[in-house]
Amino acid sequence: MDANYNPQHIEAKWQKRWAEEKLFEADVQPGKKKYYVLEMLPYPSGDIHMGHVRNYSLGDALARYKWMKGFNVIHPIGWDAFGLPAENAAIKHQRHPSEFTFTYIDRMRGQLQRLGFSYDWRREIASCVPEYYRWNQWMFLKMYERGSAYRKQSRVNWCPVCCTVLANEQVVNGCCWRHEDTPVVERELEQWFLKITAYSDQLLDDMKELVRWPERVLAMQQNWIGKSLGTEVDFALPSLGERIRVFTTRVDTIFGCTAVFVASEHPLVEKLIASAPSPEKLRLEVERIKASAIRTRVEVNFEKQGVDTGFKARNPYNGEEVPVWVANFVLMEYGTGAVMAVPAHDQRDFEFCTVYGLPIRTVIVPANVGTGLKPAPTEAYVEYGKLVNSGPYTGLTSEQAIERMTRDAEAKGFGKGTIQYRLKDWGISRQRYWGTPIPMVYCDACGVVPVPEKELPVVLPSNVKLTGQGQSPLAEAPEFVNTRCPKCGGPARRETDTMDTFVDSSWYFYRYTDPKIDTSPVNQEAVRYWFPVDQYIGGIEHAILHLIYMRFFTKVMRDIGLVSFSEPVARLFTQGMVLKGGSAMSKSKGNVVDPVEMCAKYGADTVRVYMLFAAPPEKDFDWSETGIEGASRFLNRVYRIIERHAATLCNINAWTSTSKEPLELSSEERRLLRKAHQTLRHVTEDMEGRWHYNTDIAMAMELVNELSELEPAIEAGKIRPAVTKSALEYLVLILSLFSPHIADELWEGLGHKEPLLRVPWPEFDRELAAEEELEIPVQVNGKLRGRIRVAVTADEEEIRRRAQAEEKVNQYLNGRQIVKVIVVPQKLVNIVVK
RNA sequence: GCGAAAGUGGCGGAAUUGGCAGACGCGCCAGACUUAGGAUCUGGUCCCGCAAGGGGUGGGGGUUCGAGUCCCCCCUUUCGCACCA
Numbered sequence: 001m002d003a004n005y006n007p008q009h010i011e012a013k014w015q016k017r018w019a020e021e022k023l024f025e026a027d028v029q030p031g032k033k034k035y036y037v038l039e040m041l042p043y044p045s046g047d048i049h050m051g052h053v054r055n056y057s058l059g060d061a062l063a064r065y066k067w068m069k070g071f072n073v074i075h076p077i078g079w080d081a082f083g084l085p086a087e088n089a090a091i092k093h094q095r096h097p098s099e100f101t102f103t104y105i106d107r108m109r110g111q112l113q114r115l116g117f118s119y120d121w122r123r124e125i126a127s128c129v130p131e132y133y134r135w136n137q138w139m140f141l142k143m144y145e146r147g148s149a150y151r152k153q154s155r156v157n158w159c160p161v162c163c164t165v166l167a168n169e170q171v172v173n174g175c176c177w178r179h180e181d182t183p184v185v186e187r188e189l190e191q192w193f194l195k196i197t198a199y200s201d202q203l204l205d206d207m208k209e210l211v212r213w214p215e216r217v218l219a220m221q222q223n224w225i226g227k228s229l230g231t232e233v234d235f236a237l238p239s240l241g242e243r244i245r246v247f248t249t250r251v252d253t254i255f256g257c258t259a260v261f262v263a264s265e266h267p268l269v270e271k272l273i274a275s276a277p278s279p280e281k282l283r284l285e286v287e288r289i290k291a292s293a294i295r296t297r298v299e300v301n302f303e304k305q306g307v308d309t310g311f312k313a314r315n316p317y318n319g320e321e322v323p324v325w326v327a328n329f330v331l332m333e334y335g336t337g338a339v340m341a342v343p344a345h346d347q348r349d350f351e352f353c354t355v356y357g358l359p360i361r362t363v364i365v366p367a368n369v370g371t372g373l374k375p376a377p378t379e380a381y382v383e384y385g386k387l388v389n390s391g392p393y394t395g396l397t398s399e400q401a402i403e404r405m406t407r408d409a410e411a412k413g414f415g416k417g418t419i420q421y422r423l424k425d426w427g428i429s430r431q432r433y434w435g436t437p438i439p440m441v442y443c444d445a446c447g448v449v450p451v452p453e454k455e456l457p458v459v460l461p462s463n464v465k466l467t468g469q470g471q472s473p474l475a476e477a478p479e480f481v482n483t484r485c486p487k488c489g490g491p492a493r494r495e496t497d498t499m500d501t502f503v504d505s506s507w508y509f510y511r512y513t514d515p516k517i518d519t520s521p522v523n524q525e526a527v528r529y530w531f532p533v534d535q536y537i538g539g540i541e542h543a544i545l546h547l548i549y550m551r552f553f554t555k556v557m558r559d560i561g562l563v564s565f566s567e568p569v570a571r572l573f574t575q576g577m578v579l580k581g582g583s584a585m586s587k588s589k590g591n592v593v594d595p596v597e598m599c600a601k602y603g604a605d606t607v608r609v610y611m612l613f614a615a616p617p618e619k620d621f622d623w624s625e626t627g628i629e630g631a632s633r634f635l636n637r638v639y640r641i642i643e644r645h646a647a648t649l650c651n652i653n654a655w656t657s658t659s660k661e662p663l664e665l666s667s668e669e670r671r672l673l674r675k676a677h678q679t680l681r682h683v684t685e686d687m688e689g690r691w692h693y694n695t696d697i698a699m700a701m702e703l704v705n706e707l708s709e710l711e712p713a714i715e716a717g718k719i720r721p722a723v724t725k726s727a728l729e730y731l732v733l734i735l736s737l738f739s740p741h742i743a744d745e746l747w748e749g750l751g752h753k754e755p756l757l758r759v760p761w762p763e764f765d766r767e768l769a770a771e772e773e774l775e776i777p778v779q780v781n782g783k784l785r786g787r788i789r790v791a792v793t794a795d796e797e798e799i800r801r802r803a804q805a806e807e808k809v810n811q812y813l814n815g816r817q818i819v820k821v822i823v824v825p826q827k828l829v830n831i832v833v834k
Numbered sequence: 835g836c837g838a839a840a841g842u843g844g845c846g847g848a849a850u851u852g853g854c855a856g857a858c859g860c861g862c863c864a865g866a867c868u869u870a871g872g873a874u875c876u877g878g879u880c881c882c883g884c885a886a887g888g889g890g891u892g893g894g895g896g897u898u899c900g901a902g903u904c905c906c907c908c909c910u911u912u913c914g915c916a917c918c919a
Contacts, residue, residue: 216838216914223837223915230919248919261919302917334918341919347835348917422918543914613859614846620912627846629872630859640874685850695848698858705858708875777854782900784854822899828853832899 001646001749005639007603011741014755015116023757024118026074028529035071036530037063038509038569040538040546041078044104045085048111050578050585050611050623051539053595057608058575058617058691059537060117061737065687067118068733068761074530075118076512078125079105082133082501084162084178087434091468097434098462101128111596115604116741118757123512127504132511133436134457135521136503139553141439141450142560148195151448155333156191156427157184163468164431165191167500168424169224169545177545192438192497193425196552200225200421202566203551212571220543226422231406232336233415235260235313237268237324240275244268244313244324247335247420250345251409252401255390256363257320258353259341260313261306261327264290266337269326272309282309286326293328304329304352315340316414317405318391327352335420343380350380363389364398426549428500433466433473435498443485443492452486458494472496505546506553509533509568522562533569540574547572573691576620578611585623593623605739606632612693612738634701635742638735641707642728642746645714648721650751654729655722668713669723670772675706676727677769683734684764693738700734703727725750733762778803779830780812788829796823803829 002009018024026034039059042052056077063075079101086097086104105126112119125132143149157166159176170177171184196203204225207218230249237244244260262269264286276282285307292305306327313324322341329348330339343353343360353360364385384398393401409415429438437458439451451458461480464473474480474496485492507521513530514523538546554568577584580591598607610631615621665673679699686696707727713719728750736743736756747756771792776799778786786808790799800823803809809831816833823829 219838220914226915226918228918246919250919304917329917329919331918339919346919348919351917420918540913616847619840619847621846624846624860626860633874634859637874690850692848692850694846695850695858698848701858775854779854779900787854820899822853824853824900828900830853830899 001643001745003643005636005643005742007605007635007742008600010745011114011116011599011604014741014744015113017744018116018118018755018757021755023755024075024120025122026072026120028526029072030529032072033070034530035063035066035073036533036535037066037073037075038512038533038536039077040536040542041080041505041508042108043080043083043085044101044108046104046107048108048115048595050593050595052112053115053607054578054611054617055537055539055575056112056115056117057611057738058573058693059535060608060740061612061693062535062537062687062691063118064737064740064757065761067757068736068759070760073118074123074512075120076123076125076509077112077117077119077121078123078508078512078515079108079127080501080505080508081105081126081128082435082498082504084164084432084434087432087466088468090434091466096462097466098128101126101434114596114599115608118740123515125508125511125515127501127508128434130457130459131516131518133460133504135507135511136436136499137439137451137456137458138453138521139507139556139560140499140503141453141456143194143556144440144450146560148198148556149192150195151190151192153188153190154193154427155186156189158187158189159184162432165189165427165429167427167502169426169548189429191427191429192440192495193427194552196426196549197421197423199552199555200227200423202555203423203548206551206555206566209567210569210572213569214540214572214574217540217543217547217572217574221548224423224544224548226420228420230335230418230420231402231409231415232418233316233340233409235315235322235340237311237313238321239311240271242268242271244338245336246338246340247418248340250342250398250402251405251415252384252387252390252393252396252398253342253345253363254315254317254340254405255387255393256342256344256361257315257322257340258343258359258361259322260324260338261330261341261349261352262324262338263330263332264293264326264328265332266326266330268338269309272311272324276310282307289326289328302329304348304355306352306356308356316409316412323358325356333424334422345380345382347380347382361389363387367397426500426552428503429497430500431472431497433460433464433498435501436460436503437474438495438497438499440495441483441485441492442495443488443490445490446485446487446492449485449487449492455486460498472498474498502546502549506549507557509536509550510557510563520562522557524562527563531563531568532565533571535571535573536569537573537575539577543574573617575617576615579620579622582622598628602628602632603635603741605742606635609635609697609739613697614694616692616694634704635739637708638704638731639742639746641704641711642732642749645721645724645728646746646749649725649728650749652721652725654726655720656726665723666718668710668718669720670768672706672710672719672723672727673768674771675703676730677764679703679734680730680762680764681766681769683737684761687737696734697738700731703731703734707731730762732756733759774826776803776826777828778806778809779828780809781832782830785809785812792826796825799823799825799829803831 037059039055063073066073081101086100089100090097140149157171159166161179161182174183176182228249230247231251232245232247234243234245273279273283289307306325309324311324312321314321341349343349344362345364365388366385387393387396387401406417437460439458441449443449461477464477466473481493483492483494510522513526517523555566557563585592610628614627682699683696714724732743732746744755773789773791775787775789777784786806788802788806800821818833820832
């Protein structure tokens, strides 16, 4: 061993050796228990950043632990390689996106290898190669066959910076998820959609399988799907012979309805205008409302506005005629685009009706209050309660009324119970180049025709001019666009939009199990062995993007017979962000800490230990330069301690409690072994699911502190070499999870040949970990007054006697009456006096 | 507004089941070794107090022999959703 810790040298040495020994390669071994550790795959943006390092350090510690516990561990990585940044860079520099992508992949692969993560590189995938994306196309065709992929004209979100359409999930506060300052604009376009809404209920119901997912993520998904049960009710428009259908979750309040509000884009509005006494005037007013309607969600001070159309609609429950208004807060895309206005029991209606002087009529009162509400309410009463002024339904509770009134509507044919979802189908067309071509053809004779499976992949042409202007770049590549109709053989045109790159990442983790298979997207046998993913680790930012698409894809794959389960990920962990100076690292803020630089300065082991030690993994943490110095000091200290003893210890065997010839242990030896086994116990228990790696490393530091304190005893021979070696070995085994290079180096220095990943994780010894003598605090009336030292085996009676005899305690007992003595064995004594 | 999580020294954090609050690390203070120290080692470091002692986990109340931990009310912060009818 070198006298000094040289991380650069050690890390290069062990990375080379791990690769030569194929240490991280795992293959299907029927009968052997497996463990699938998955981390979210990176986009090849140029360099690994600290968020990746955190994510992958967490996964790596777990993977290494599971290897040592005897699992067959699959731990793959790949590249989410299609996407806009490469295309934009390509436009800027007049190059091809694949150049950037593959250059960056090579660079980032090198960086991941520099960090020493335990990936099985044979399984590496990149989504931008035809061998991968052909299976996107294949699945798209399967979905098309099943009616789960369809084309429709619709109003979509367009990001003017990205020059493409976005899915609903990719719009954040009315802005593009990539450009948080860029409001999306609406465009009317013909688009391809995937019918995720067909799985709304399954996505909700199957959440009960996801017991080991963070509550938060499930709540966000539930929210996003937004299922609500309600009633649709037809209001007749007698003067037009038409009807307006409204959706409500509170049909019990309908006797308080004093108007009907419709969205400005509601199809009936045109008819109302046409039949109005002065159509032009009404049209102008409706246009004004339309212009003020909710367009994006960025508007902070949105003001409710509306216009009375002059028409009346009849409430089918009581025959009352109420005015029809066009209101700017009614959304066409939710429910039926029309609502009944019940100002007494809906806050929005209340605000609107107060402004426009529409009547407010109370029909629900709190169940435990006999009389009505106070006069002149200042806000709507929105709770459930008891019905008043509601004709035959008066006196029912809201729950009873909703049920009975819905039933009556169905019986009389003016309405029905119904379910609404907030979730919309997933629009996947993108008007950009660097993505998977959508395998469809348009033929004048045959219409929309899918590309036959055997003609896949539809390869992305390489010689396309990228200008960043206009629409889909593929439309300007005639040799791509012009093709033959697969059905009639006549001339036809290809679809020129590409797929949302979230399609690529919706099933990539299946591909890892057999990345080269060319007869199917997935090797079903391999999937049967390796799935489900035992542990998925990634950022919370994908809670309702990737993590819902991924669940959806698995259900589709199940329905087309590729997999036999409904949920791909048994357990999900969402790590916190890495900040610098309180905010996320970004180039524009100039606060980026480069992992490569840190590795050059301190070594990968130090970077990883600091990353894991600084905060529990689920919390955000702020990078600090002085903090990493501490981690570096720690590893240096470990190195020095072991290096000092390596020469004397490398040829002897470590003491174990199961040795044939048991040693009589000295008190110093007991003390050292106790600490070692306590540390091992803590880490073992933590690795089984709590993953507060920060406390594991803290425990390892305590063990090192104990070793330092006992150094004189080791020198003096009061701790024999075999015992010292035993403690050092446990330390090294534990460190191998977090700082694997130095651990292997020290392990070798202690005389071992085999890399630590192949060493079985040791069982801790309960006896050795147990304290033999305890210091027990003694309280009088709950205040700490003294301490006693007793043997672990001391019984309650002895502890009680010793506690009362303790001098400092006794002072507080003099002249008082002892009411009660509480003895918690091994923990504490509390003497209650009067 | 709705939903979720969190609030502990100068800082990051620990206390897994109600039982010694502040482990471990950073920073700081003092000392040792040193030509030197941004190396290393030793000691100290929640607050008030010379001390005995007292106070202390966002604030207030409660349950309990005992509360950072459980219950109620309030405040603050972060995140997600938000005229979704």
